[in-house]
Amino acid sequence: MSVTPLVVLDCDSTTIQDEVIELLADAAGTRELVAEVTERAMRGEIDFSESLIERVATLRGTPESVFAEAYARVRLSPGIRELIAAVHERGGKVGVVSGGFHEVLDPLAKDLGLDFWRANRLEVVDGELTGRTVGPIIHAEAKAVALTEWAEESEIPLSATVAIGDGANDLKMMAVAAIGVGFNAKPIVTEQADVSIEHDLALAIPLLDRLS
Numbered sequence: 001m002s003v004t005p006l007v008v009l010d011c012d013s014t015t016i017q018d019e020v021i022e023l024l025a026d027a028a029g030t031r032e033l034v035a036e037v038t039e040r041a042m043r044g045e046i047d048f049s050e051s052l053i054e055r056v057a058t059l060r061g062t063p064e065s066v067f068a069e070a071y072a073r074v075r076l077s078p079g080i081r082e083l084i085a086a087v088h089e090r091g092g093k094v095g096v097v098s099g100g101f102h103e104v105l106d107p108l109a110k111d112l113g114l115d116f117w118r119a120n121r122l123e124v125v126d127g128e129l130t131g132r133t134v135g136p137i138i139h140a141e142a143k144a145v146a147l148t149e150w151a152e153e154s155e156i157p158l159s160a161t162v163a164i165g166d167g168a169n170d171l172k173m174m175a176v177a178a179i180g181v182g183f184n185a186k187p188i189v190t191e192q193a194d195v196s197i198e199h200d201l202a203l204a205i206p207l208l209d210r211l212s
Contacts, residue, residue, distance in 0.1 A: 003211045004091045006156040007083065007204070008147045008173060010165035011098030011105055011119065013042075014183050014201075015112075016074050020100040021055050023070035030058035044168030044188045048099060049137045056122065060131030064124045067103040074108065077183075079202030084112055086205045093154045097146040099138050099169055116150045118142075143173040160211045164204060165189065179207050 012019045025034040034055045041051035059066075084094050095116030098105050102119045109117040120138050123130040136142065143165075151161055163170065163177035166185045171192055174180025181204055182193035190196050197203040 002090050002209060003160045004154075004156055005087055005160050005162060005208050005211050006093050006095070006147070006151050006154055007087050007162045007164065007208075008095045008097060008116075008143075008150065008177070009080075009163075009201075010143075010167065010170045010183075011096050011108075012100050013166045014164055014170075015077060015080055015096050016108070017077050018074055020070055020074070020098075020104045021059075023073055023104075024059055024062065024066050024101075025055070027066040027069060028059045028062045034058055041169070042167035042186050044186070048139045048169040052099060052120065052133070052137055052139075056129075056133055057131040059122070059129045062129045064103075064127050064129065066129070067101075071104050071107050074104065076112075077201050079200040079204075080112065082202040083204055084114070086202075086208060088113075090208060092160075092208075093150065093156065095146065095150045097138060097143045097173065099143075115154075116146070118146050140169040140172040143170060144176045147173045147176055162204065162207055162211070164201070178211055181207065 009015045025031040037051050040046045041048050087094050093115040098119035102121045105119045121134045123132045123134045159178050161177040162179045163174040164181040180194045182189040182196040
């Protein structure tokens with residue numbers, strides 16, 4: 001008998017193929033700098049929160065129309081719709097927790113039919129990004145907290161949870177979940193993941209039958 005699962009995914013480079021902040025940075029003319037800092041953070045070489053503050057600062061003065069431009073360029077990862085459908089067929093829930101931004105994750109969540117989502121929020125004043133975020137930063141600990149809270153809210157035991165991510169800031173939520181899955185993951189994640197898959201998120205569907 002299959003259990004009711006909760007699957008929680010990272011967003012950037014997991015649920016979608018892109019890094020949203022790099023799409024935003026294209027408009028600000030700072031993509032090269034932002035991409036380099038992102039890569040170092042995902043490898044675990046620098047603190048994620050510090051890296052986010054540094055990258056967001058480069059967006060100062062960018063018009064808020066950049067959100068719609070960035071969302072239009074988002075590419076879904078292969079298999080994400082199939083994975084979500086498989087979880088929902090089992091009566092389960094799917095959440096996405098992101099070190100990226102609500103301004104792009106909100107429409108994505110609606111499109112995908114997510115049950116839960118959480119991300120950072122960018123400050124906008126007079127139609128322009130200020131280069132700052134609003135509220136607490138979604139870092140590694142916050143991702144683990146999100147998974148735990150969503151499991152409790154759904155009355156799903158942690159033994160029936162799967163966490164999927166690619167970067168160092170996903171490791172804490174992967175450790176909390178029954179099965180931690182590295183997807184196109186950085187070496188530090190592949191080393192610590194219970195399972196590693198590449199290219200197609202539908203490859204995670206058989207893992208749902210291993211939950212208890």
